Amino acid sequence: MSDTFQLDGAAVPFEAGQTVMQAALAAGHYIPHLCYHPEFKPHGSCKLCTVKVNGRTAASCTMPAEAGLNVESDIEEMNSLRRTLVQMLFAEGNHFCPSCEKSGNCMLQALGYDLEVRTAGFRHMYPDRPLDASHPDILLDFNRCILCELCVRASSEVDGKNVFGLSGRGITKQLIVNAASGLLKDTDIALKDKAMQVCPVGVILPKRVGFSIPIGKRRYDQRPISAQALDDAPRQADASGSCDVCEGTP
Amino acid sequence: MSIFAEVHDDYLDQILARYDHSPFNLLQILREVQEHSGHINTEAVNYLSTRLHIPRVRIEGVATFYSFLHLQPHGEYRVLFSDNITDRMQGSQALMEKMCQQLWLQPGKVSEDGLVSINTTSCTGMCDQGPAMLVNGRAITRLTHQRVQEIGSLIRNRTLLSDWPADFFRVEDNIHRSGPLLDNTIAPGDVLRTALALGGKDIVEAVKNSGLRGRGGAGFPTGLKWEACCNAPGEARHVVCNADEGEPGTFKDRVILTRQADLVFEGMTLCALAVGAQHGYLYLRGEYRYLLEPLQAVLQRRRDNNLLGKNILCQPGFDFDIVIHLGAGAYICGEESALIESLEGKRGVPRNRPPFPVTHGYKQQPTAVDNVETFCSAALVMQMGAEKYRAIGTSKSSGTKLISVSGDCPRPGIYEYPFGVSVRQVLQDCGAVNTRAVQVSGPSGVCVAESEFDRKLGFEDLPTAGAFMVFDDSRDLFEVARNFVHFFAHESCGFCTPCRVGTSMLKSTMDKIAAGLGTKYDLREIERLDHVLQTSSHCGLGRTACNPVLHTLKHFRPAYENRLKLLEFKPAFDLDGALARARQMTGRDDAGAHLKTEGV
Numbered sequence: 001m002s003d004t005f006q007l008d009g010a011a012v013p014f015e016a017g018q019t020v021m022q023a024a025l026a027a028g029h030y031i032p033h034l035c036y037h038p039e040f041k042p043h044g045s046c047k048l049c050t051v052k053v054n055g056r057t058a059a060s061c062t063m064p065a066e067a068g069l070n071v072e073s074d075i076e077e078m079n080s081l082r083r084t085l086v087q088m089l090f091a092e093g094n095h096f097c098p099s100c101e102k103s104g105n106c107m108l109q110a111l112g113y114d115l116e117v118r119t120a121g122f123r124h125m126y127p128d129r130p131l132d133a134s135h136p137d138i139l140l141d142f143n144r145c146i147l148c149e150l151c152v153r154a155s156s157e158v159d160g161k162n163v164f165g166l167s168g169r170g171i172t173k174q175l176i177v178n179a180a181s182g183l184l185k186d187t188d189i190a191l192k193d194k195a196m197q198v199c200p201v202g203v204i205l206p207k208r209v210g211f212s213i214p215i216g217k218r219r220y221d222q223r224p225i226s227a228q229a230l231d232d233a234p235r236q237a238d239a240s241g242s243c244d245v246c247e248g249t250p
Numbered sequence: 251m252s253i254f255a256e257v258h259d260d261y262l263d264q265i266l267a268r269y270d271h272s273p274f275n276l277l278q279i280l281r282e283v284q285e286h287s288g289h290i291n292t293e294a295v296n297y298l299s300t301r302l303h304i305p306r307v308r309i310e311g312v313a314t315f316y317s318f319l320h321l322q323p324h325g326e327y328r329v330l331f332s333d334n335i336t337d338r339m340q341g342s343q344a345l346m347e348k349m350c351q352q353l354w355l356q357p358g359k360v361s362e363d364g365l366v367s368i369n370t371t372s373c374t375g376m377c378d379q380g381p382a383m384l385v386n387g388r389a390i391t392r393l394t395h396q397r398v399q400e401i402g403s404l405i406r407n408r409t410l411l412s413d414w415p416a417d418f419f420r421v422e423d424n425i426h427r428s429g430p431l432l433d434n435t436i437a438p439g440d441v442l443r444t445a446l447a448l449g450g451k452d453i454v455e456a457v458k459n460s461g462l463r464g465r466g467g468a469g470f471p472t473g474l475k476w477e478a479c480c481n482a483p484g485e486a487r488h489v490v491c492n493a494d495e496g497e498p499g500t501f502k503d504r505v506i507l508t509r510q511a512d513l514v515f516e517g518m519t520l521c522a523l524a525v526g527a528q529h530g531y532l533y534l535r536g537e538y539r540y541l542l543e544p545l546q547a548v549l550q551r552r553r554d555n556n557l558l559g560k561n562i563l564c565q566p567g568f569d570f571d572i573v574i575h576l577g578a579g580a581y582i583c584g585e586e587s588a589l590i591e592s593l594e595g596k597r598g599v600p601r602n603r604p605p606f607p608v609t610h611g612y613k614q615q616p617t618a619v620d621n622v623e624t625f626c627s628a629a630l631v632m633q634m635g636a637e638k639y640r641a642i643g644t645s646k647s648s649g650t651k652l653i654s655v656s657g658d659c660p661r662p663g664i665y666e667y668p669f670g671v672s673v674r675q676v677l678q679d680c681g682a683v684n685t686r687a688v689q690v691s692g693p694s695g696v697c698v699a700e701s702e703f704d705r706k707l708g709f710e711d712l713p714t715a716g717a718f719m720v721f722d723d724s725r726d727l728f729e730v731a732r733n734f735v736h737f738f739a740h741e742s743c744g745f746c747t748p749c750r751v752g753t754s755m756l757k758s759t760m761d762k763i764a765a766g767l768g769t770k771y772d773l774r775e776i777e778r779l780d781h782v783l784q785t786s787s788h789c790g791l792g793r794t795a796c797n798p799v800l801h802t803l804k805h806f807r808p809a810y811e812n813r814l815k816l817l818e819f820k821p822a823f824d825l826d827g828a829l830a831r832a833r834q835m836t837g838r839d840d841a842g843a844h845l846k847t848e849g850v
Contacts, residue, residue, distance in 0.1 A: 042602070045745050045747065046746070046747050047787075047788070057786060059786075062602040081782060081786055084778065085747050085748065085786065088747055088748070088751040088752065088755070091755070092750075122755055122775070123755075123758070123821075146747075147744070147750070165305070165308055165311045166311050167314040167315075168314045168744070169314070169582075169597070170739060170742040170750060170753070171739065171742070171751065171753075171754040173743075173744030173750065176311070177307065178305050179306075180296060180306065
């Protein structure tokens with residue numbers, strides 16, 4: 001018999017070493033998230049997964065599960081916080097969903113719909129972030145980057161390449177690539193890299209496949225992101241390393 | 251690799267050799283490359299990447315995280331005006347403007363001949379003798395129009411920094427009230443002899459019984475921290491002294507390291523004995539670069555006297571030594587887990603906790619991180635005895651606290667008080683009159699208004715890391731808060747969404763109000779941002795970034811409201827303002843170059 005904690009009134013079992021998010025997903029409970037990915041060590045940067053634990057707020061992806069915790073996630077206070085965070089991410093970058101080829105497969109957009117973010121909420125910052133189209137097969141559109149570092153982690157931990165990194169700090173923090181020229185064409189990235197598959201938004205895009213699945217028939221066009229928790233959870237159990245339901249891989 | 255050897259003189263190899271070719275020392279290596287060449291050029295990044303076996307993207311990531319490091323040429327002379335509110339109150343902005351005029355350049359830009367750049371930097375810890383600046387990392391104090399003009403001439407004549415008048419670099423201690431810490435005259439080694447007679451467990455017991463709590467502001471019981479570090483399993487243990495005194499308005503560690511360096515190192519060695527550590531690190535903020543050589547001399551003297559190194563005081567197996575790591579302009583590295591990341595040669599991003607540094611710190615090994623003043627106080631506990639130490643101060647805040655007083659008062663400087671002293675008493679002692687407010691413990695602390703001057707400094711009431719900035723009735727508390735908000739936006743590490751985006755939005759909203767374009771809508775937006783920052787930020791920086799605004803709104807709401815338009819909403823975008831760049835390019839400023847409509 002394993003220990004349990006309470007999540008929105010439901011008992012969630014967990015194993016030693018699991019975080020609140022990991023245990024919740026494994027048990028089929030969805031907590032909104034962006035930078036968390038079941039195959040990687042929890043990062044805790046986007047804060048979308050913030051929950052109330054025994055009355056105090058914490059990121060559920062990094063919060064170790066403990067017996068008897070009272071976790072509140074699907075409550076107005078937390079959903080309101082998440083709406084604001086989504087608005088902040090939209091305001092920070094340049095996100096034009098109607099013209100984005102990731103539309104329908106984008107977690108940020110899907111969260112926006114699911115959390116019912118109906119207004120911009122903040123003045124947009126309109127940062128100047130040039131594209132990198134130097135690579136013959138891959139396009140980088142930094143306008144959409146939400147700095148979740150999933151590509152950084154995937155390239156380093158899975159691909160063993162370190163194609164991506166971060167420079168600057170604060171609001172000037174940005175994604176950079178591992179080349180003296182600063183251009184993707186001078187890195188050793190490959191289409192089959194894990195780093196190609198993990199971007200929750202539309203920064204890292206394979207060229208010439210943009211609309212092979214038309215808008216309207218994409219992942220989050222079918223069902224809202226919150227209804228797909230059970231699709232996501234098995235990714236953790238899949239030991240083969242394949243990831244055919246990852247965002248962005250048709 | 252030979253290709254590099256031909257292009258470079260061997261300065262890079264010398265630096266790499268000094269730091270054992272270890273990626274853990276990346277920040278120190280980059281700092282020395284910068285000191286050598288004024289910036290870190292592409293060839294240097296390539297070479298370091300090859301020799302350290304780390305991707306260049308990581309080197310760029312580290313170099314761009316720290317304010318004092320540059321990947322592009324930044325001028326032979328890099329001038330940074332300290333931009334704390336106290337510097338501003340002493341006229342720093344006018345001085346900077348004048349210097350820019352004198353040298354024909356704009357803030358943040360390098361002059362066309364590559365000679366000089368001028369910009370601002372966060373508080374350099376010279377608030378009691380400001381306005382202050384850094385030139386190529388060296389602190390210069392007591393700026394006046396005359397001094398700034400002289401500096402401009404020295405730069406234009408390309409006079410070597412070493413030939414500048416020594417008086418420019420003089421840093422005063424300004425001690426106005428001393429106590430057991432600053433009056434300490436214990437001979438180096440005496441504390442360790444007392445401790446050796448006691449043994450590890452009893453040292454921890456004594457520190458616990460003394461009631462000593464961390465002096466960095468958070469106030470965690472020091473004895474408990476040492477005990478947890480001692481009990482944590484690990485191949486090696488580390489002692490880290492946090493001398494990254496970045497909180498604006500704080501400068502007491504600077505004075506302690508100048509006057510009582512032996513006591514600091516004695517306290518660190520005591521901690522090493524208590525927890526069983528072999529390696530010690532002093533993380534010294536880059537702004538205090540001038541203290542590096544004097545501190546290294548103290549360390550060498552202690553090695554020579556068998557107070558550091560192998561078999562300290564002839565005690566077999568008591569091996570401990572201390573190295574100094576310099577920071578490079580990042581306030582966030584004062585947060586202990588960010589400090590450890592920085593010590594490991596990485597970007598100073600706070601870690602996810604748990605695990606805590608006491609079990610998984612430097613190199614994932616048990617690490618005790620304490621403030622400069624905490625180590626000194628622990629040494630005093632050992633010498634005085636726990637009971638006697640505990641008798642000083644209050645029941646929950648034992649001992650004394652060094653307060654860094656600055657701002658509107660005739661006697662700014664260092665004051666050592668037993669805990670429990672009232673704000674009013676400090677104001678009286680420093681001679682402040684007509685005081686409107688005091689910022690206790692810096693921007694992340696508390697703004698105390700006159701009605702609260704009887705509150706007491708201590709963990710029971712007003713916890714403080716030591717800053718005490720005084721504002722008299724001529725000061726505009728809105729501008730004070732705006733300065734602090736700019737500080738947090740500049741110093742946010744950018745890791746988490748709420749702080750990265752929230753501090754930046756808070757800054758632009760405060761600027762909008764300052765520009766006379768604020769409305770009630772903007773006050774509501776501030777409250778919304780405050781809530782997000784407080785509830786969801788990754789670390790203390792984000793959670794406290796809204797404090798200056800919250801506290802000044804509470805006490806000085808009219809300072810905000812007087813600036814607001816009577817409208818419900820007004821956009822920040824200003825059509826006429828958008829033409830400013832075109833006016834600058836064409837050199838026009840006549841009526842025809844302006845729009846008549848105000849805002850839209």
